[in-house]
Amino acid sequence: MKYDVVVVGGGPSGATAAEDLARSGHKVALIDRAGRIKPCGGAIPPRLIADFNIPDSQIVAKITTARMISPTQRKVDIPIENGFVGMVDREHFDEFLRVRACEAGAERHTGTYTKITRDRDGTHVHYRDKTTGDAVVLDTKMVIGADGARSNVAKQEIKNGDKVPYVIAYHEIIESPAATETYDPMRCDVIYDGKISPDFYGWVFPHGKSASVGMGSMIKDVDLKEATAALRAASGLTDCKTIRKEGAPIPLKPLDQWDNGRDVVLAGDAAGVVAPSSGEGIYYAMVGGRVAATAAAAKLQSGMIKDLQLARKLFMKEHKSVFKVLGAMQNAYYRSDERRERFVSLCHDIDVQKLTFEAYMNKSLVKARPMAHIKIGIKNVSHLLGLVQPTRV
Structure with a gap:
């Protein structure tokens, strides 16, 4: 079976690309490792909810205040007027998006991407099946690399695809305590303190029954777990039960090139589209998936290589100034x-x-x-x- 597009990576970016392409009538395969949950505060804006038709059942909390905390513990509460910040749990949100892509017609493959090869018969995507361990090959016309920061697709296919700067983020999902002075289930806390992170920030983001407590840093010598423990202590969350711990790189600069000038285009973290300063990534990942799908569909229809450049051009046209x-x-x-x-x-x-x-x-x-x-x-x-x-x- 030959696919029009194989999407590597089933996070918000890859799942969005797969869904959009499947809904437009393309034969799509979605390869996802499964079982991996990205460390993420989980905040999504109302525009994402509207643009990507996210049901209220996926919103685990609606935040109405953001608190900024300085190194001297100065606290500035900013009300979110005429709206809210939606919170999602990536464990369930990402799976919801993958299932929706499959319901639209994408075929799901669970395994780990290994490489892309080419011959006179076309382009071939190789992966290792998670259940059997077998090497599997999918024949395709196009590939979307949505396999996250330090993307293996980008490393193999895109010039300087492995040179994007990144922050290492770490967080702990904990059981939410009762509301206190230091913890409010309707408030996100953002901590700007060099003792927590010398070059980024820490956060306490409520998720309804749970909460994400974490921080990020580009400095290799920073002990992420120790810093997060200090943040939990300062926020009165030390005694809360820890549900899980996660860490991963978060890119901080879009790549200069998103396609290989042939049959591959990047999306989401693989393309480096996480907002500087805030580290916000879910919205931009899903937009990245959508523009990658647009570029892939255009190239499939026209046969013109330059259409692959649409992904980066469309994204930057709208978001370059904000970045x-x-x-x-x-x-x-x-x-x-x-x-x-x-x-x-x-x-x-x-x-x-x-x-x-x-x-x-x-x-x-x-x-x-x-x-x-x-x-x-x-x-x-x-x-x-x-x-x-x-x-x-």
Whole structure:
């Protein structure tokens, strides 16, 4: 049997690509390792829920407040007006997306990708079957590599595909305690503290009956488990039962090239599409899967290699500016505790709060209220230059 497209990787990106292609009438195979749960805070914005038709049954919590915590334990609570941040549990959410792709017509294969080969008969995707251990070969016209950060597909097929910078993220899923001063089931806590993470941040994200507590860092010497233990202690969560522990790389910069100029295109973490500064990835992964499916379908129809470039072009057209701003913010504020203190102080500003969450909910830079943007720019520069003192509360 020859497939139109073989999708390698069954996370949100790969499952979305497989579903879109199957619904458009293509013969699709989805290869997934199964049993792996990515460490993830699990936050999804309303736009994702609408764009990808996510049922309410997948939303395990609806967050209405975000709390920013500085190195000196300054706390800034930001209300999420006219909406909420949806929380999902990746253990169930990813499987829901895979099942939906199969219901749309994609064929699921459980195993580990090994390589791509080519001969006069076409392109062949090799994987090791999880149940039997047998080597299996799938014949295909196109391949979508959605096999995560440090993608083996990207490493083999894409120039510099193995050179994307990344943060190592680690979290522990715990049983949620009763609401306390330090834990609110309707609030996400983001901790900007060099003792927890010297170059990124820590988090406490409620998931209904459970919660994700974790952090990330690019620095190899950081003890992720020790830092997470310290975060749990500071948040009053040490005695909560640990359900599972997970760690994985999170890419921080989109690759310059997403296709091999022949028959492979990347999607999601494999393409590096995780937002700088925030580390948000689910929405961008699913968008990445959708544009990869669009590019693959266009190439299958036209036979033109250049159509593979559509994936990166479509993604960057809509999200390049947001990634640029978030990257600049990370470079400016994550360097030291002094900078992190100023960043949390800046979050007191009402204009900053409103524009930040409008951009998060809608996934675009807000063009309204130009004077608010000017004010924020002036305040931002003033904080970075130390012309103002951090707000004391």
